[in-house]
Amino acid sequence: EAGVAQSPRYKIIEKRQSVAFWCNPISGHATLYWYQQILGQGPKLLIQFQNNGVVDDSQLPKDRFSAERLKGVDSTLKIQPAKLEDSAVYLCASSSAGGQGRGYTFGSGTRLTVV
């Protein structure tokens, strides 16, 4: 079974620029999550999708962050404009309908550096 794919692996941008990250979940996984992991901290949920609908985006800074999951498969997370404090690793995860235990799989993440 292929894992959760994310790209790019690394990205360096200047503040006020825009950036987009892509995630392809495990085939058949209905639930997709984007987490932000700032250096020295644990991952924090940004947004959760169930198929192509948003379940929880309460922690997403909506003035600059947006995410979509067209057709309920791939997802993109965008930041526009980026700030220095957005430097972090952005992790995508997916889960099956059961959603707990071994149903969670994380991708390797995209490391964003804003300079």
Next chain:
Amino acid sequence: GEDVEQSLFLSVREGDSSVINCTYTDSSSTYLYWYKQEPGAGLQLLTYIFSNMDMKQDQRLTVLLNKKDKHLSLRIADTQTGDSAIYFCAEGHTGRRALTFGSGTRLQVQP
């Protein structure tokens, strides 16, 4: 809201046992997890335990759960240098599938 706390750092000698501790606040948590993160890598699920269990053993790993005190621990027997990493405790609910993570414990294994 939910909160998960861990100590920041643990140093052990190769061959010793490591014990990493975690406390959580949400008494309705149904699943508790341990993840491992090596430098530059994603999160690797090590093990998890249901909230109605007290203990789970998986090869060198032993998870102990004290639900009354909301305390979770991960014991690694015969710790190896390859176990050096950051270990994250996380909690989840059946009804809320997103996980709440602690800040991680950095385990350093000295030869």
